[in-house]
Amino acid sequence: MTLTEEQKALFDALTKLQKKFVTCLLNGDRQADAYRNAGGKAKGDGVHSKAAVMVRNGNVQAFLKSVQYEAINDAIMSYEEAMERLTTMGRASIRDLVEFSEHDMGKDENGQPIIQAVWRFRDSVKQTPELLDAIAELTAGKEGIKLKLHDAKSAIKQLAEMRGWEAPKKNEHTIKGLPSLEDLFGTKK
Secondary structure (H helix, E strand, O other), X not given: OOOOHHHHHHHHOOOHHXXXXXXXXXXXXXXXXXXXXXXXXXXXXXXHHHHHHHHHOHHHHHHHHHHHHHXXXXXXXXXXXXXXXHHXXXXXXXXXXXXXXXXXXXXXXXXXXXXXXXXXXXXXXXXXXXXXXXXXXXXXXXOEEEEEEOOHHHHHHHHHXXXXXXXXXXXXXXOOOOOOHHHHHOXXX
């Protein structure tokens, strides 16, 4: 996160301990952990009370409030990001992600070949990690590894709804028991 000039000024107004404390908070620490990790000297139950006092400090509050919008804004997925992820899910196929092969494992007791089917992620997946977003489920069980992709049709349908590609839907409503327009406004003209 890049700080604005106002945010830098608010940050500079903090003590060394407060600077480390707010940095730990912004990195996801809880208040007591942030106090400890910032180098606070309190021990035991005193850690929680000192952390609570520090977070209520006017300068700390002002700085945290100034960065709160950006932190929340960064946490919320943008329209464009949602479109990109849905597009990846809609376009991805199993052959984009993995390659299959068979290996001769030897012979069984009857002399028949033992063939084992195997798969591995393609190198392109390592180069384009966004393709991994298309994976809905990856589990290992007694039958081997199960790989399930997100439903491409659902992703495409959701994209169509978001982009307004669907034909308008006609909705008709009939309300019984109300006076007609002629009753309200007089006779037809």
